[in-house]
Amino acid sequence: MKLLALYSILLVVFLAGCSKTEDPVTPEPVVSFRNDVRPVFNHHCTGCHFPESTNDAKVLDLQTDAIWQNIVNHKSPNSKTWYYIIPNNPQTSLLYLKVSEDIPPFGIRMPAGTANLTMDELLIIKNWIQQGAKNN
Numbered sequence: 001m002k003l004l005a006l007y008s009i010l011l012v013v014f015l016a017g018c019s020k021t022e023d024p025v026t027p028e029p030v031v032s033f034r035n036d037v038r039p040v041f042n043h044h045c046t047g048c049h050f051p052e053s054t055n056d057a058k059v060l061d062l063q064t065d066a067i068w069q070n071i072v073n074h075k076s077p078n079s080k081t082w083y084y085i086i087p088n089n090p091q092t093s094l095l096y097l098k099v100s101e102d103i104p105p106f107g108i109r110m111p112a113g114t115a116n117l118t119m120d121e122l123l124i125i126k127n128w129i130q131q132g133a134k135n136n
């Protein structure tokens with residue numbers, strides 16, 4: 001009987017824990033191009049994607065301050081169809097697919113020859129695009 005009482009108490013405590021009101025859903029934090037996205041590029045991409053690069057990465061400058069203009073609503077010169085970044089639409093943004101897909105629309109997954117971006121880094125880029133790819 002004692003054991004049953006103990007179980008009952010535990011059950012009550014458990015249910016009380018469950019009925020605790022949930023924290024209100026916090027809105028997604030606003031991603032900054034300058035403070036969040038560019039550090040990812042600087043850490044993983046600019047070793048190859050800089051204006052004076054001598055290999056095929058040269059086509060895409062991810063280093064200089066003009067990069068926002070170079071990627072947002074900007075078509076890859078290597079493609080008839082792909083834009084680097086289409087605001088609000090990561091799944092049609094070449095740059096996002098190049099870092100998130102094992103088999104991107106063309107070429108290989110970026111960053112080339114090293115570990116994939118982490119989930120957190122991918123989310124920074126994805127959320128930034130979903131929030132309109134602002135120059136913020």
Ligand code: HEC
Nearest residue numbers: 044045048056057060076077078095098107108110111112
């Ligand atoms: C080790 C060098 C290297 C690194 C690091 C690197 N890239 Fe690249 N990238 C290349 C080369 C070479 C190509 C051309 C071949 C290809 O498309 O796969 C390329 C192509 C691309 C393209 C297609 C450009 C076009 O218009 O054809 C995108 C987008 C891209 N890289 C994004 C990135 C991003 C974002 C990062 C960082 C997360 C990154 N790359 C890191 C070497 C690199």
